[in-house]
Amino acid sequence: MRDLLHHPLTFRLAALATIVLVITATFQAITPSYLSMSNFTAILRAMALNGVVALGLTFVIVLRKFDLSLAGVASLSAMTLGFAIQETNSLAFSMMACMAIGMVAGAVNGLLVGKFRLPDVVSTIAIGSICAGLAWIYNDGATFSQNFFSSGMVLFNTNRFFGIQMPVVVLIITAILTFLILHTTRFGNAFYASGENETATRYSGISVAGVSLVGFAICGALTALAMVLHVSGIGSARVTAGGQIMLPAYTSVYLGAALLSRPSVPATLVGAFLMTLLLNGFTLMSVPYYYSDAVVSLILIVAIVMFDPRILKVLRRPQTLLFKQSRAT
């Protein structure tokens, strides 16, 4: 019992539960509709979009790299989706085309960063810009909405699968798959190893270039998958589709990593859930978007400060702050 009390995870989960309770109680006090069933589904749906992007980004962050092409890749894949639906009227094909484009764009990032060893920040900004430009070639930047009903694109968002909303199903499947890749395979370990020390990983016989290629490709593909949810949610594909996804995605990953001590699939899900709880509350209170942007940015700063190794050292044994008696290490 004492051991359980002193286990770092116990403290973390308690802290997490407290945060969730405080957020929920605050918003419930201000807007009574916060704790309704319909709002809970709204939260889960909103979380699906953020969560899928953030899960992809997790792979890149685990590699200790950055992907700043998210907005451009999202825009290009959303327009690809719209174009494919208009031309083929086939939902399955269009979704695959959308994810394939996202994956290719991500793979190019991974190739530049891993194989050619270019700086990640600048090359992903460049690729993002190119993708954002390419997004216009389909329809000169005009909105796609043709065949959205007949192909089932609009219904995709509201369909239920065993009583669970489709976006939530997509999030769950994505979470399970990414968890399996990152946390149960040796290949997943290679991501963490490569992030910790690239040279040592290379000398251990792991292809760092290959790991980075796959990591960025997953990030691109999942960004595109999130765009499937986004496009089916608003019922049309526009070039502005990816404008708002980057800040919440980074905040989700870093917030989760700060709370659970390192970036991982469960951490990102926790981060995305907390973020969505907050953003949803702001939406219900009809707080203007710019204030919620400021709050998200503030959370991001707090999260990276908490993620800082020196501060993490304290957080890793947080009970020392409370109980004063630290076990000798």
Next chain:
Amino acid sequence: MALTDIFRVFGLPLLLLGLIVLFAVNTGAFLTPTNLAGLAQSVAISILLFVGMTWIFTIGEIDVSFVAVAALANMIAAGLVNAGLGWPMATLISLVAALSIGLANGFLVAVMGLPSLITTIATGGIASALAAAVGLGSSVAIIEPSFLQVLFDVRFGIIPLVLIVALLVTAVLWYVQEKLTLGHYVFAMATNPRAVLEAGVPTARITVILFTFSAVLSGFAGVLIAVELSSGQPSIAGSLFIDGLTAVLLGGTMLKLGKPNIIGTVVGVLIIAVLVRGGALLGWSAPDFQIIKGGLLLVGVSVVVWTNRRDFMR
């Protein structure tokens, strides 16, 4: 002189010259006084907005909040002028706002040791949120004329006063870079930050100074944009972001062993400005520019990495 050295000194100027010739031949309107005057004005604002970032990149950090800082100063100036505070006071307060974002960046990066990219994404997010909050999400029109208007109105031939100011700033920065200890420290930090720190140089203080200085210059450019457009824009042209990165990194391919430097940045700004002006005359659209600028940025960064790696091999 080895071939790479010749390329390093003359590569970018030749590219610039090539672009000018290309546009002069293909469009009748490129070398007209009106077009060149417009070019001079946009070059001046871009130089002020981007040149401060150069040394941040030199020491291996990055600042992605510069457009947001410019937007914040721009909106605060517009909001305060409309509130009746008068231009001088509004300009001062805008610059103080920009300064505080820069100080925050410098403090978080240099003192707290946080990664500069993600930090400036967050501070930039706050700055642009505040900028939008000033105008409640929309742009603000300014009626009262500014004392800074003189920078645009006074012209020597086709050269507006603002370009001369920008070039003076550049000259001072070049002097600092080449002749003063601060400049030597910055480029020493680019080569081996650890050794510089061990030698007793206050690298943290220098980093804070660089971030703060860059933010103030960006803020000043933001105020100038408010003067130029007679309005405050919460999201001043998003293309400025990639323009700034491309100018600095493309400029880094020139001189100084592939490190971003003042002259390089100015040439980078010129190349982008010529490309944008000339391309617009040829009828290129915004997405065309995005693709071309992305390509240019990739080429620039590849050349920097390639030459640095060769130096390392020697």
